[in-house]
Amino acid sequence: MTTTMNGKIRTEKLSFSYGERLLLGDISVEFADQAITAITGPSGTGKSTLLTVFNRLWEEIGGGALRGRVLLRLEGRWQDIHAAEMPVSMLRRRVGMVFQTPNPLPMSISANLAFPLKLAGIEDKQEIAARSREALLRVHLLTEVEDRLGSDARLLSGGQQQRLCLARALMLHPEVLLLDEPTSSLDPKACTGIEELLLELKESCAIVLVSHYQDQISRIADQVYLLGERTLLRQR
Amino acid sequence: MRRALGTLTIAFSFAATLLLFAAVLFFVGVIVYRGWSGLAPGLIFGDTRPLDALLLRRQVFDGLFPAMAGTLALMALTMTLAVPAGLATGIYLAEYARGRGKALLSLLFDILAGLPSIVVGLAGLALTIILHRIFPGRIGPCLLISALALAFLVLPYLVRSVQLALESVPRTLRLTAPALGADKLTTIRAVLLPACLPEIAGGIILAVGRAIEDTAVIMLTGAVASAGVPRSLLAQYEALPFYIYYISGQYADPEELQRGFAAALLLLAMCVVMLLAAQLLSTGNPLRRRP
């Protein structure tokens, strides 16, 4: 496969298995930059697992085995995510992830947003505050939480929590955003809000969206893949 | 036939529950009834002015103050020793130990949790004897050795409650910090421990509840009938449960026995308060309906 200008994520003969069970077999694909790539398919086929391959989070879960290469085009250069020059903490700062169920950390709203910055060694209070505001603004949450940034993030509603998690993932300006059924625990209104947000966000990064809502996919996805029988089939 | 058996089972279960409930009610009733009349103004401080006693300006000879102070000091010391060790071991078992080593250690702590406290007391006594040989005349049965033995007694509960709390953190939350680039230690410190703080606090309070009423350990390792407020870690001391044990065997007149009941009431109240606090911390509401 040749390197195209607008590729962002590439796999070369990627295989993944949990124990005896082969979930992904010899997959070679390329996902575009500044686009939403949707991955759909029956449950249990390995969609979530595929996402965790891109930020190497599967290594924290244990029991999995990976073969093949995965490359990301970070700062304009294709880089092997398993290369020694790419520490896993660095990779995960460039690749944001939002999970199916909202997962606010057990701390205040502002501490949730500051957390990734502090991990990256950014301690300056003013910078943290400014970037938190910017991220909250981008997910359209600022006006709702502005006056209670110090309160426990777990007290927010489900939709608010999910937008906070998205804001937290955006704090370090990731180049890739992995979203695992991000709207499945939300009501229709919050769901529409997130979808509009993703259309805005794709201008600045590559989004991989696992979803099994066909209407959602047809509304916002630029590329669509079906995961079934260990392979990814391009649908659109 | 089957239906009759079913009815019989239900009736028997109901009767057993009722009997148990009545027994508990009777037991608490006796203590409250006998102890209540002993709750006189002089019960705690005797003839000494409370302020003088609290500031340790004057000794209390005929009140429960030294026993309460001894019990409090003992609990503070026990928990200072047990909580850090319990936390560290619980974290190790939940987050680092794997496979056979983990299974073996878990089994070990389950066995330790079932150790009778008289056995732990004997171990404490053996330790005292050894220390006494090494430092003749300087170390005997004392507050520090009791606290060590009690810490050992409650350690398995602490370890297991910390371990269980950590292991029950949902996977998504567990993966949150690593997905943002955090290493394992940061994840434990900033996410996992805060997330299960209520359960851990509940476990600590239950451990205090277990330690505070224990008599077997302390009577072998340093508690005595009369010592005043403990002045040093190497001093003997008085304690509420030991006072109850002692007075019920040695009382000279009915009034003294009544003081024993009053002490029991105090101890019971402390335990109930702590149990409720533990429930409140770990479930939010102690009277919440159970599934």
Ligand SMILES: Nc1ncnc2c1ncn2[C@@H]1O[C@H](COP(=O)(O)OP(=O)(O)O)[C@@H](O)[C@H]1O
């Ligand atoms: N840690 C694990 N160990 C073993 N099997 C796993 C593990 N995690 C997931 N699986 C299995 O891998 C399969 C794919 O899971 P997942 O990626 O969550 O599927 P999807 O997101 O498509 O529903 C499932 O059958 C699941 O049971």
Ligand SMILES: [Mg+2]
């Ligand atoms: Mg999934």
